Amino acid sequence: MKETYTAVIRQSGQWWIGWIEEVSGVNCQEASKEELLDSLRITLREALEFNRYEAIRYAGDDFEELAIAV
Numbered sequence: 001m002k003e004t005y006t007a008v009i010r011q012s013g014q015w016w017i018g019w020i021e022e023v024s025g026v027n028c029q030e031a032s033k034e035e036l037l038d039s040l041r042i043t044l045r046e047a048l049e050f051n052r053y054e055a056i057r058y059a060g061d062d063f064e065e066l067a068i069a070v
Contacts, residue, residue, distance in 0.1 A: 005020050005021070005022050005023065005044060006020065006021035006022060007019070007020060007021070007037065007040050008020075008021050009033065009036060009037075009040075011033075014031065015029050015030070015031065016029070016030050016031070016032060016033050016035070016036040017029045017036070018036050018037075018040050019040075020040060020043075020044050023044060023047055023048070025047060026040065026043050026044050026047050027040075027043075028040050028043055
């Protein structure tokens with residue numbers, strides 16, 4: 001599993017907003033840069049767990065997992 005992702009962040013007024021470049025839907029908004037990075041880590045972890053669960057659920061009973069490098 002990939003362990004490093006890219007956070008794209010910026011300050012917008014009083015808020016810090018950010019996205020994870022490689023995973024659609026992982027975005028957060030916080031009052032500080034540090035809070036934003038923490039929220040992005042938590043949200044990314046939750047999204048990866050959810051995606052993994054959904055993939056296995058839809059695969060049914062007879063499936064195989066393979067690592068794929070890009």
